[in-house]
Amino acid sequence: MFAGTLAMLHRALRLDARLLRTHLFRVSFALLMYLSLLYAWASSSLVGAPGLRLFETMTYLNLVLISLAGISFFATAITEEKEEDTLGLLMLAGINPVGILLGKSTSRLLGTILLLLVQLPFTLLAITLGGVTIEQVLAAYCSLMAYMVLLANVGMLCSVAYRRGGTASAAVLLFLIVYFTAPLVIRGIQFGLINGAVIAPRGDVDRFFTDAAEWCVNISVFYRLQTIMRTGFAESPLDNQVQVSLAGALAFFAVAWIGFHHFTRDSKISTGPRVEFLARFIGLGRKRRPRPGPRPVAWKEYHFVAGGLPVQITKFVTYGLVTGLVFWAADRYYNYPLAYGGQYVVWAMLGLIVFESSMYASVMFHDEWRDRTLPVLAMLPVRPSTILTSKMLGCAPALIPALFWLLVGCAIWPDGLHELVSCLTLPSRWFYAIVFLLFLTLTIFFSMVVRWGALPLALAVMAGGAFVSSCCGWPILGIMSSVSRETGSTEMGFLLVDGVIATLIFGLQYDVRRRLEIASSQ
């Protein structure tokens, strides 16, 4: 067992060490730390406890990066072997499931732990800067490590259970959403049930909800870090969150081990029940599906990436039901007026639009890479820019259901119309849309560059960019304020920033077109 595990670990580490991007990633991470240190030092004369501020920034940045690693890095450990049809070869080589699981996960865990280790010198500087103690540092790192181990094993289980990396990543994302929002959701439900007189205050059910929410808070790394950052923290570093995370990690690993043969018995992607289901689905939908027209690439994206009309109708009905449910629950359980319901619907639909468009952007070229169809696509007698535009146009109608219910929410929310108009007319509001467009373009760009994890990578770059902007954004703020002073309006300053970001988007889009030509020849 150990020979196989060590062989796999050795291979993974060697491969990792040879890749330039691994080292670039570590260097950029160290640079981010250096920047945050400079920022803390520069602002030390203005704010108190600069060490704590630095440590806080580093810790939350770590939290984001570990979460992103869980979605992309850990969730693809086994699926990448499945997608390359090499899992069977590993098993034929006599490596047993534990060997494969340990060999694949240990190298990835080590890689991520190295990222945490690279920060240690900076962290110790935070103590020197003042406002943070060694106990806080130890407790924060214990907490983050336990969270990392938990996420690595959740990713491992998802990667064993699902055939494709994308599905495994989505499952980890779902786990993270539940993990972080569970206390809020439980308290929300509890509040609604008490308000709607369904359960009695301080009754058994109420107590159960309170305990459940409390437990979720106790095991959440986010709340734990908040506790650690408080002045005067002097608790043990190995608290509930660490213990439950490690126990959970062990349990997830055990499930992955026990279920390994069951889940990987038919790891071939081209066959199996999914294909049979799709065959039936396509057979059902084909009669209603129109033939490709003058924009065949858009047709392909709409029907085979966005799901076509059946999926749009399903989404339309589902979102409508959710909207109705929001209005009903707001009225029945939360005593909120209808207008509040409208506001919630607007935000929920906005969130869905962001989520859906991000997903479509991340798979825009990933499927072409996977199916090796880029050369035949590039051979079509059309420009690369037309292919790119057609792909975007094909996915755009998929957002119509959410957009429709967003407008319904706006119509019900008294300020909705005003907010909508201001979104269309004020450059300060365009800023959010244009930053989101930058994010989408970045995701499309990464979907051409990397085989897996375009979305988490784009998120990481955006998070890094936001962090750098918050540290080094003084010149931009200076320009914005001087422009605003001269024009008497803050909007002009925003217009300037919007322009800069739009230029960046055009540059990226140009590069995507160039890469499309290059990729097709490789």
Added chain:
Amino acid sequence: MNPSSSEPAPFDTANPPAIAVRNLSQSFGERWAVRNASFDVAAGSLHGFVGPNGAGKTTTLKIVCTLLEPQAGTVHVFGQDVVLASRDVRRRIGFMPDHFSMYRRMSVFEYLDFFGAAYGLTVSHRDQVIKDVLALTDMYTRRDDLIAGLSRGMQQRVSLARVLVSDPDLLLLDEPASGLDPRARIELMEILKELQGMGKTIFISSHILAELAELCDSVTIIDGGRIKFSGSIAALLTHGQEHPTYRLRVAGEWPDFAQRLGALQGIVNAERIEESNEFRVSFDSAVCDTNLLLRNVLDVGVPIVSFNEEKRHLNEAFMDLTTGGFE
């Protein structure tokens, strides 16, 4: 590290070949994939492009099909430059890569319909073309099947059907038979023959010469990025043989026959083959011809049972021409 240059003959612009490659060079970093390659593919021919793995076949194909811009040299397809008129060239060619490029979630019909639309065919025209190509590739009964559920051989047929949808004049097929079972290979070759009969030019790459020998009219052999041979199969069989060689079989034992043959006019070599009744004889074609040789041999007075020209085996010729990258 520049490749050596030579001046190949310019092609006839009035009646251009399907493919004209002149002094083509392409490198990836320090490694030359193609070095100063020049060859022609006649219109309407079925031309094999053979070489060991890593010889530069796929790189040349990608340049011909406009996916890769050449670093040096020119490539013309039906007289049009692949760099300057890439879009026009794309309309006249159909490229089938060495791997399956399939949208696996589409049905066979949808896949072909998509490419038909991408090439600007009208719906009615598409219907007719798809029907024809499915009939040709014997896939009509599977038109509604999901591509992901098809066998490798069937996916290859669909891939070929996709290439044919745009009705190209030139088909560029990169290792189309790799991974196919013998039956599927034979069927594919039959389809290609049929396509040639329909007037298409077919440029097919493979690393197995024997596979193409019966199929192709002409062949180009590439090794280490250099063109080693380009011409007809018949020319390949005698390529590199300095003197015509014949094999004689005699009745009875004639141990000194080789010596007696060697004494004849124009004979450069005569030898007995492994203590058998067979002899190999080579002659200088400038001094002697086949008729004179046969007359002289009969004059020796030894009863001759058979007299055949000795041609090299294709694999032998291939092995002589290529080094497999160990140059």
